[in-house]
Amino acid sequence: MSDIAERQLSESLIGKPYDALSPIQKSVVDLVAAERPTREHPALAADERTFWERLADRVAAVGGSWGFIFGFFVVLAGWILLNATLGTRRAFDPYPYIFLNLMLSMLAAIQAPVIMMSQNRASAKDREAAEHDYVVNLRSELEVMHLHDKLDAVREQQLGTLVRGQSETIELLKQQIAALATRLDA
Numbered sequence: 001m002s003d004i005a006e007r008q009l010s011e012s013l014i015g016k017p018y019d020a021l022s023p024i025q026k027s028v029v030d031l032v033a034a035e036r037p038t039r040e041h042p043a044l045a046a047d048e049r050t051f052w053e054r055l056a057d058r059v060a061a062v063g064g065s066w067g068f069i070f071g072f073f074v075v076l077a078g079w080i081l082l083n084a085t086l087g088t089r090r091a092f093d094p095y096p097y098i099f100l101n102l103m104l105s106m107l108a109a110i111q112a113p114v115i116m117m118s119q120n121r122a123s124a125k126d127r128e129a130a131e132h133d134y135v136v137n138l139r140s141e142l143e144v145m146h147l148h149d150k151l152d153a154v155r156e157q158q159l160g161t162l163v164r165g166q167s168e169t170i171e172l173l174k175q176q177i178a179a180l181a182t183r184l185d186a
Contacts, residue, residue, distance in 0.1 A: 006018055009029050009032055012145075013029075013146060024131065025138065028139045031139055032142050038132075038135060038139060056114045059114045063111050063115060076100070080100075083097065
């Protein structure tokens with residue numbers, strides 16, 4: 001469709017001039033005017049993550065699970081029990097478990113940024129999906145309003161035709177009544 005159609009749609013359906021619309025609203029009006037389908041949902045798009053992004057997502061999925069927490073608890077308990085039962089001379093990390101603290105600090109230092117990277121990517125994906133859902137919902141609403149306008153126009157046309165038909169019928173009846181009245185007077 002042309003710019004004129006887009007401007008008419010924006011005025012009639014949204015109630016704002018086309019130039020006053022946000023970029024998202026303009027794209028929806030353009031889609032309605034062109035009668036093109038909305039782009040596919042971001043969740044259905046091909047996975048274009050790099051190896052490191054997929055690894056970060058996997059680490060976040062494993063590191064944020066109950067299985068990881070319980071498994072890690074078992075490892076820590078085993079570490080402490082093993083070093084406590086071996087005695088201070090044969091233990092590879094005697095109490096206060098300095099090597100264990102070093103390992104836990106390194107794990108936290110690496111795991112936290114990796115999880116945050118994964119969360120940032122997930123929130124960006126969520127924002128994109130929410131924007132897509134907004135576009136689809138707005139377009140659906142505009143399409144329904146557009147269909148209502150078309151149905152109203154068809155209904156007005158049908159009512160106009162019906163009124164004209166009734167007027168013609170009334171005129172014919174008046175003519176027949178007049179003809180019958182002249183016949184009765186004669």
